[in-house]
Amino acid sequence: MPRHRLFQIPFLIAALTSMMLVVAVACGSSSEATQAPSEGSSDTSVPAATAVPATVVPASAKPEGKLTIALTDLGNETPSVWQEFAFGKSYMRFMFDALTGTNDEGEVDKTTGAAMDWSMSPDAINWTFKIRDNIKFHNGDALTAEDVKFSIGLMTSEDSVASYKTKVTASIASQDDITVVSPTELSIKASKPSGFLNWDLSDIQGVEGLIQPKNYTETVGNEEFATSPVGSGPYKWVDQRKGDFMELEALDDHWRDGAPIFKSLVFRIIPEESTRIAALKAGEVDVISVSRERAPQLQSDGLNIFSKNGASVLGLYFHEQWRDNSVWKDINVRKAFNLAINRDEICEFIFAGECSPAAVYPWPDIAPGVDTSLTAYPYDPEEAKRLIEASDYNGEEVGIRSYPRADVPEGPRFIEAVGAYLTEIGINVKIIPTEYASYRQERLAHTLDNGSGYLAAPNRPLAGFQGVMRVLNHSEGAFTSTHDPAVDKLIEDWEAAILPEDVVAGSVDLYRYLYDNYNSLTCCNMNISYATNDRISSWNLGKRVWDDGFTNLTQR
């Protein structure tokens, strides 16, 4: 059948060509996945993320190559300012700009945010923010004061899961308090003196200060926005598979960062530490979070280790302690819990010496306003037993949630050790394996009667500390574990202070009160570590909260 044969030849040629193309593309993409920007090319002469200052880079530099970061989790993996919380900040800061910018020293910075300037009235009630006029969202729309007002509205809405929204809503009672004066000017009338409002609307803590476009969000709707988000950060959205990966693509020229080093940025979620290490060694990823215990071994294996000393304070919370059925309503029980724990042993053997016993949170190294005479509670199991016997505790079950966390891969072991210490003094402990997201929901819903869980709360500047104290300890705080009028008053007086010395004095009073009342189980001041391959030779992890300077990995 000649016609049939003639028909087959072009078909075969086409098939062979297609196969060759597929192979070529596959080889090309795999090499791209593992190669840093070529050192030989003139415009990509920076092999490491932050090794060379921006001035050395030619103006024509363009993002190239791919950087892959593997972490335990990425928050809600929902890139919207009201549907994401602080743990998602690692990727959110790549996509969105904040109203008030910050720098690596943990300070607000007028050169890095959407607001180029701001001012506050002497009574700390009226705030004015001047917005830059050269910021564009990824869809081409200009970022204006309307977008800022809209984003604050979303973030403070009832359904918002933003971690520190109650700190903001304590100052901004209603959307009516925000006035768009012009596209480049926004004024806010706070409902109480708010000396740190610019901090609250920055990216220093969670995602509260990040801005998403009003027009685009209203056009596509919230649901669509969460799957096709648009921001104004140095990277734009490409793709996502929840629980697996998230891919972003660099702009060629960002108003603040210029041209990032890497064209493609991939976040992978790999909960298992050994899997992350294997992926790093195999060259599948470039940066991983690593436990303190494994860091020295990886360093001896030739990988780079970057640490942030005193990054966070690890502790357990005594949830719903104000309720009548709570075992922690009795101060003796709270004290006994604190005396039962051997903090030195935990630091040495669970965290490989990469931490130190802590008395309070945050730790004074970073947060001014701490009474430095406060020391970690001693390990005294005999006294703890005596206190339990003298208390109203009658063997009620205490359910401690256990879950892995990106910043505390040792978490489940820590909880087992704590459970063992508490069992020694006669506490009926039940360890409940769960996920952090579930525990967080329970905290928000305040359904954790006689329940506890751990958190490595990041150390933060004083302004941030104010925010977190309201969230964690004020009766109206979203995650509060206390309903104590004395604590409420201390927080309110502190927040009302305007002069720096008054703020520090308020902080000292609050610290002392919480310490004397054994309000929670503060354990240790911990370092945090990451391992990288040779592509990352230097990295400033910065002092922002819930974000370890990932944006520095891509900045020239």
Place this chain on the structure above:
Amino acid sequence: MAVVVDNAAIQAVQISVWKKAFISLKGAPLIPLFIIVVFILSAILADLITFHDAHKVSLPNRLIPPFWQDGGTFSHPLGTDPLGRDVLTRIIYGTRVSVIIAGAALTIGGGFGTLVGLTAGFYGGKVDTLLMRLADITLAFPLILFAILLVMVIGPSMMNVIVAISLVLWARYARVIRGEVLGLMQRDFIARARVSGASDWRIMMRHLLPNVMPTLIVLLTLQVGWVIIVEASLSFLGAGIPPPTPAWGSMLADGREYVSTAWWVTTAPGIAIMLVVLAFNLSGDWLRERLDPKQRSI
């Protein structure tokens, strides 16, 4: 009237019992049976044969290697885990968890499945169709996923693991037993029982159940290993026995981050799981050959 005791006859009968037992064990997999005996005795006597507290955390003693390695000690023959607990003690206590879960899940799941299989095979028709479709639906679920989902919803605990495994286990029994019953229903003794006026329940319990018992015993033996694996998998994935209760699966999970530095934390429970599962499977195969005339003739 004086009763004359014939001691010689009694002795002859006793000898014959021992002889029969010996003959019945001929060809038995003795090592697997020995492992099973040790497994069950460990579960029963765990409190008596261990010297350490399975829950006692001793951080300064963490990750001590087994006694034959440098730094090892006879006090911890198989070393200690990342929290300083004795690995051997936890393995022995882990047998208790495995025995309880396997026993309970097989009793509940196997018992219910057998009942369903008897009912479906006996009544046939719509009852059979309905029950077997239910079994098919259960079998179609990805087992581990289903168990994890269930345990995540109702919370991890030993009871919930038993419930989760039983809920997926019954269908296998129902299918096999139903097949056996369909064959038996064609036999004369069932027809005779019907003619003699025996109730449905009596036929199922007195005539069908004893005849499916050999199959049931073989299935139970083979499923012990399967249940142990499922329990270990659930515990490994964090959906099984919550800490600090020692369970082999969670022991494996505890040590996975130390595979390269403290191999014994995972290897010891891993070997325990392998030996016990292998022992039950080999014993099950042997039982099947012993109890199935067709296999025996081959």
